Amino acid sequence: MKRTNLIYWILTGLSAALMVFSSIPNILSVPQAVDFVITHLGYPTYFLPFVGVAKLLGAIAILIPGFPRIKEWAYAGLIYDLVAAIYSGISVGDPASAWLPIFVPIILITASYIFYHKKLKEAELSRK
Numbered sequence: 001m002k003r004t005n006l007i008y009w010i011l012t013g014l015s016a017a018l019m020v021f022s023s024i025p026n027i028l029s030v031p032q033a034v035d036f037v038i039t040h041l042g043y044p045t046y047f048l049p050f051v052g053v054a055k056l057l058g059a060i061a062i063l064i065p066g067f068p069r070i071k072e073w074a075y076a077g078l079i080y081d082l083v084a085a086i087y088s089g090i091s092v093g094d095p096a097s098a099w100l101p102i103f104v105p106i107i108l109i110t111a112s113y114i115f116y117h118k119k120l121k122e123a124e125l126s127r128k
Contacts, residue, residue, distance in 0.1 A: 001122045008115035012062055015108045019059040019078055026052025041088045055081060062112065068120075075113045082106050 025033040026048045037048050054077060061067070061074035082102050089099035 001119075001126060004115060004119050004122055008112065008119045011108055011112040011115055015078070015105060015112045016059040016063050018105045018108065019055045023052040023055035023059070027056065028052075041092055043088075051081065062109075062116075071116070075109060075116075078109050079106065082109070 037043050058074040058078045061070050086099045086102050
């Protein structure tokens, strides 16, 4: 149980940190983020802060203990965001070197999700 819990918190902390750090430029509408998302990818101006706030809330949701339904939705939302980022890069013709690194947070978030359920299952078994 301790090992699973430790791995879960390491993976979740790294996942949340990556999402928080990527949300800040979006929320603040930093010129480089605006140029990339609005000009390069072609999304509307209002999209950038919306996605930034959604990523921030998702990162907070996976960190807060309890609230299993919200946590499930947060994991799904973070993965949707990252898959959409890959799709957007491919759609505008970005080389693989631009969108392949996005698989790192996808792998971290997926592993965090797996260990979240493993942790829940172990906690349930220890109660019996």
